[in-house]
Amino acid sequence: DTEVTQTPKHLVMGMTNKKSLKCEQHMGHRAMYWYKQKAKKPPELMFVYSYEKLSINESVPSRFSPECPNSSLLNLHLHALQPEDSALYLCASSQGLGGDEQFFGPGTRLTVL
Amino acid sequence: GQNIDQPTEMTATEGAIVQINCTYQTSGFNGLFWYQQHAGEAPTFLSYNVLDGLEEKGRFSSFLSRSKGYSYLLLKELQMKDSASYLCAVRVYILTGGGNKLTFGTGTQLKVEL
Numbered sequence: 001d002t003e004v005t006q007t008p009k010h011l012v013m014g015m016t017n018k019k020s021l022k023c024e025q026h027m028g029h030r031a032m033y034w035y036k037q038k039a040k041k042p043p044e045l046m047f048v049y050s051y052e053k054l055s056i057n058e059s060v061p062s063r064f065s066p067e068c069p070n071s072s073l074l075n076l077h078l079h080a081l082q083p084e085d086s087a088l089y090l091c092a093s094s095q096g097l098g099g100d101e102q103f104f105g106p107g108t109r110l111t112v113l
Numbered sequence: 114g115q116n117i118d119q120p121t122e123m124t125a126t127e128g129a130i131v132q133i134n135c136t137y138q139t140s141g142f143n144g145l146f147w148y149q150q151h152a153g154e155a156p157t158f159l160s161y162n163v164l165d166g167l168e169e170k171g172r173f174s175s176f177l178s179r180s181k182g183y184s185y186l187l188l189k190e191l192q193m194k195d196s197a198s199y200l201c202a203v204r205v206y207i208l209t210g211g212g213n214k215l216t217f218g219t220g221t222q223l224k225v226e227l
């Protein structure tokens with residue numbers, strides 16, 4: 001299995017809702033990442049987990065809360081989002097933090113009304 | 114911080130060769146990646162350079178000069194399906210927290226025409 005899966009594919013939520021994005025990989029990778037990508041812009045790193053511990057938080061607002069329950073799963077909990085948070089949220093994984101290629105999931109297209 | 118520059122758009126003809134340039138300024142440089150991204154899809158890995166020189170992978174090659182802060186992606190025998198955005202990404206080592214992070218350039222939208 002050489003893929004990263006993400007659910008849901010699309011999500012529409014109101015500003016008062018609480019929702020979660022899920023990411024899963026079964027490649028035995030020990031580093032997992034969340035990126036945010038706006039239209040016609042490059043992916044921007046949000047969080048990095050290494051061995052299930054948060055390694056990097058790129059000063060992301062607290063309305064985004066990551067969680068890594070085990071080495072295969074990565075969640076992103078969303079609460080009180082703003083319309084400007086609408087974007088494609090990409091999950092990625094790599095063998096380690098030592099610098100291998102990152103494999104990206106298909107992303108969740110999030111719309112905040 | 115990092116500064117990564119790529120041309121915004123390029124157009125080339127099917128069967129031709131195209132070179133997409135990327136220049137960067139960064140500290141803690143630890144490698145340069147090229148990704149391809151079709152509209153609405155996830156980025157897919159194309160190539161990686163950490164030392165100076167040319168890396169060849171089928172129709173795709175990538176070159177790196179660390180002293181010049183410069184890389185290029187060369188695509189040969191262009192096909193219509195190569196129409197996509199090509200993202201240059203610089204990896205830097207992060208002292209606090211450990212590990213590496215990727216910072217992407219703005220991407221080059223390549224259009225392949227008949």
